[in-house]
Amino acid sequence: MAATAWTVRGIIRRMLPVLVVLTAIELGSGIVLDTFEGTLLRYPTLLVLVPVTIGMAGNLGSILAARLSTALHLGLLSFDADDDRLLGNAVATIALAVTVFPLVGAGAWLLQTVLGGSRLPFLTVVAVALASGVVLAALAVAVTTVTTYAAYRFELDPDDVVIPVVTNVCDVLGVLVLFGSVRVLVGSA
């Protein structure tokens, strides 16, 4: 049996170091959350937005990364600023954020209003979600393009490297951007 590649110890030895590094990065965003815990606990509607903002940021980045990696493998991608495939995927990422994030904000407000009462106006929550989404989509495009380009230059397989890096970096950016939108649109009271 070719069980050598699939021993428990082998899998742990290969994955654990990467997981610990990624965890350390994620703790950075945890510390940011801790910084505005007071605001989050005063307005639980914003707490509802936390996992979905983190998740959507990572998803936007990882979908874009997967598409760019495949295009790169197929030889369909160049890293010119006027590359149709690069531009088209970037435009789609922004459009997806503009579609989904206002719905996420509306959903968060609605659920919190039904379950516990929301202390924030509907439009404020939608605005926080939309602003976070647009900024995150732009950052996801930048991070993914740079990471995919770096993998390509260093001759690494983008499938191995880009998705974990992009997902976790976008997670952290998700919290930072949410923090920024809350600061600007709700205040830090």
Add this chain to the structure above:
Amino acid sequence: MTVREVAQQAYRESLPVLALSAAGGLFAGVVLGGMDAELERVAGLLVLVPALLATRGNVYGSLGARLGSALHQGLVEPTFSTDDERVNAAVAAALANGVMVSVIAAVLAVALLGVLGRPSAPLATLVAIALLAGLISGVVLTVAVVSVVFVGYRRGLNPDTLAGPVVTTTGDVVGIATLLVATRLVLALGGG
């Protein structure tokens, strides 16, 4: 293809998965929103939230990808039995990784909060919560991932495209819900 065609195709292909994961994320958020009492009582718990959620995605997403590749290569059979050594090794390694990284996250969080001079619950409390949450969510997510990948494969679906969305939608909900359960258990047992 023009920019417009590329954008339209990417948009259409990605929207369903994103909508699904947004719905999952909102449910996770509702649980987190209802956890305000616990978050207030256990200082430092919120610091762990992104790390624990990411760990669920990284560990069980990788388990799904591993099983998907093995199914494609014919290395494992899509049947539920306890004597497939490969599946057992992959599951045991995922559970061990998930639990170990959760505990490491708790230790690092307490250390980080200490360095920054911020309030933190005792190390034992946060470690116990992370350990319990890691264990329970690990079992639930293993069952979910193995079931969906195996059943999907038997029905002719590509496990590679199934595992990702399953983990991103269930991972957050299961991750937060088990964190709540673990926190209540540890508080009830006298921690904190």
